[in-house]
Amino acid sequence: MSIIALRRCTIPRMPVSIQNSRIIFDALKRSEIKIVSALPETWLVHLINMADEDPDMKLVRITREEEAIGISAGAHLAGVRSALLMQNHGFLAAINPIVSLAFLYKIPLLMLISYRGHMGERDPWQTQGGRLTEPVLKALDIPYDHLTNPADVGRQVMEAQTLAESALTPVALLLSRQLMWEA
Amino acid sequence: MQRIDVLRAICPDIQEDAVITIMGAVAAELYSCGHQKNFFYLQHAMGLASSMGLGVALARPDKRVVVLDGDGSLLMNLGTLSTLAWYAPSNMIHIVFDNQSLLSVGGFPTATSAKSDLSGIAEKSGIRHTATTRTIEEFLTAWREARASKELSFIVAKVDAVGPKTFLMDLPLLENRFQFQRWLKGAE
Numbered sequence: 001m002s003i004i005a006l007r008r009c010t011i012p013r014m015p016v017s018i019q020n021s022r023i024i025f026d027a028l029k030r031s032e033i034k035i036v037s038a039l040p041e042t043w044l045v046h047l048i049n050m051a052d053e054d055p056d057m058k059l060v061r062i063t064r065e066e067e068a069i070g071i072s073a074g075a076h077l078a079g080v081r082s083a084l085l086m087q088n089h090g091f092l093a094a095i096n097p098i099v100s101l102a103f104l105y106k107i108p109l110l111m112l113i114s115y116r117g118h119m120g121e122r123d124p125w126q127t128q129g130g131r132l133t134e135p136v137l138k139a140l141d142i143p144y145d146h147l148t149n150p151a152d153v154g155r156q157v158m159e160a161q162t163l164a165e166s167a168l169t170p171v172a173l174l175l176s177r178q179l180m181w182e183a
Numbered sequence: 184m185q186r187i188d189v190l191r192a193i194c195p196d197i198q199e200d201a202v203i204t205i206m207g208a209v210a211a212e213l214y215s216c217g218h219q220k221n222f223f224y225l226q227h228a229m230g231l232a233s234s235m236g237l238g239v240a241l242a243r244p245d246k247r248v249v250v251l252d253g254d255g256s257l258l259m260n261l262g263t264l265s266t267l268a269w270y271a272p273s274n275m276i277h278i279v280f281d282n283q284s285l286l287s288v289g290g291f292p293t294a295t296s297a298k299s300d301l302s303g304i305a306e307k308s309g310i311r312h313t314a315t316t317r318t319i320e321e322f323l324t325a326w327r328e329a330r331a332s333k334e335l336s337f338i339v340a341k342v343d344a345v346g347p348k349t350f351l352m353d354l355p356l357l358e359n360r361f362q363f364q365r366w367l368k369g370a371e
Contacts, residue, residue, distance in 0.1 A: 035241060058241055060270060063262030070231035074238020077223070077364045078201075078246075082238070101228035105360045 014042055015182040020150050021046035024112070024175070025054075027157035028083055033110070034058060035075050035082035037068035043114040043180040044085050051085075065090035069097035073107045081161070083110040088117065088133040089126075091172070098140065098170055108164035108171075110157075115146075115174040120181075137172055144172035147179050186280050186342040187212045188319055190251075193326060197221075197249055201239050201367060204251040205232045207287035208346035209280055213251065215347060218354060220366040226356055230260030233267060233277055240272035243367060247274050247330075254281040254295045261304065264337075268309030271335045276326075277305075279337070282344040290344060305337040312336040 025047055028036070036051040037060045038044065051059040062068050068084045075082040086094070091113050102109050116123070117130020137144045143163060147153050156173065164171045186208065194216045202222045204210045210224040225232045236250035257263070257279055267277065283296035295301060302313040312332055314325035322340050329336030 035238070060237070060241070060266065062266055064260075066231065066260065067234045067263055067266060070228065070234025071238035071241075073231075074203075074235035074240075075242040076238075077235075077360070078239045078242035078367050079364075080242035097228045097231055101225070101231060104227055105356060 014045075016043055016045055017180055017182050018046050020153070020179050021050065023150050023153050024147070024157065025050040027154040029054070029057075030154070031081065031083075031110075031158050031161040033081045033083045033161075035060060035071070035080060036085060037062050037071050037082065038085035039063075039065060039068075039087070039090055041085075041087040041090070041114050041116075043116070043175060044087070044112075047085055047112075065094035066097045069094055069101055069107075069109065072109050073101055073105065076107055081110075083112060085112050087114045087129075088174075089129045091133065092129055092136065095136070095140070098142075102170045106168035108168050110161050110164050111170060111172045113172050113174050114180065115176055118177065120177050133174070142170050142172050143167075144174060146174045146176055148176045150179065153179070184317060184319055184322065184340060184342050185345065186282070186340070187215075187347070189278075189280070189322055189340050189342070190216050192319060192323060193249075196326075196330065200247040200249045201236075201243070201363075202249045202251065203232050203236050203239070205229065205253050205256045207253070207350060209251050209253055211347045211350045211352060214352045214354065218352075220362050222359075223363040224352070224354070224359055229256045230258075230263070232256065233263045234260065236275055236277065237263075237267060237270065237272060239367070240275040241270065244272070244274055246367070247276070248272070250275065250277045252277060252279045254279060254283060254293050254301060255285040257301060258293055258295075258299070264305050264308040264310065267335060267337075268305075271310070273334050275335050276329045277310075277335070277337045279339045280342050281339050282342050284344045286344050286346050287350065302337060302339045310335060310337045313338070315339045315341065317341045 117126035316322040
């Protein structure tokens with residue numbers, strides 16, 4: 001098996017929508033995103049593979065979401081657009097650098113967050129974070145939107161990027177079960 | 184070895200480099216050498232100076248990036264070493280001033296005062312060029328090798344746990360941020 005094949009992650013019996021992942025990825029491309037930082041999570045598997053296989057996209061596989069805030073801050077100051085792929089628990093793990101780097105230094109962040117632990121969640125371990133994600137986003141006054149309807153996703157991603165850059169702020173897009181999961 | 188002596192020695196070399204420092208003594212002492220538009224002082228978010236450096240290095244492969252880190256900060260984000268080793272930006276030099284303590288917040292010891300070896304961790308993370316230096320001569324040898332190698336390099340400078348008289352800098356955070364961004368853009 002080649003290295004490429006080993007690195008490509010496929011999860012049988014987990015019906016994550018390839019089609020809707022492609023819609024999200026294409027919107028990132030149209031938004032001229034060049035760097036994607038990611039930590040794997042089931043719903044993000046196709047998006048991560050798409051970023052990895054695109055020659056014009058740099059995928060950075062991080063060890064913890066805090067790193068991604070630093071990477072995006074550096075890329076922004078250096079004039080390159082980036083996005084973050086994370087689970088909502090990864091967002092919760094990254095709150096300090098969101099506050100003390102992105103807010104403090106007015107850094108735009110485009111955070112695509114898989115919204116686990118909400119209605120329909122079967123994994124008990126996801127459920128606490130699911131209940132707290134939106135209250136925390138609100139407490140931090142981070143503009144956010146829900147991605148649910150494939151027809152709206154392209155526009156929502158580009159508008160989120162536009163607001164992040166005009167307001168110099170982190171913005172969040174919550175990837176919903178309806179969009180990501182075909183079960 | 185004193186941190187300020189290292190900074191004074193490398194200052195002439197980093198006039199055209201994107202320089203990112205951590206907060207506290209490193210920032211204040213670099214600033215005291217004479218602020219430049221290509222210096223960014225990350226005044227919080229401990230541990231992320233090297234992640235920012237990676238972001239700049241990936242975005243601007245034409246610019247050399249010098250990260251000035253500390254043992255306390257790096258220990259808060261050790262995962263950065265495996266990420267750096269993986270992507271290995273050839274235009275980045277990661278320097279860690281290791282005074283074996285959290286000097287700016289009371290001088291409490293860090294794990295490097297016991298057994299932890301940061302360049303050993305960096306090496307085993309997969310960074311090919313690593314060094315631990317204990318004198319200014321040793322440091323400058325490693326520094327010159329790093330600049331000549333055109334590969335990611337990681338240098339620990341074992342320094343005394345002494346800092347500047349004041350950490351005050353006459354440079355608002357956002358002024359520094361926009362100035363650094365404009366310098367990277369080439370407008371200044």
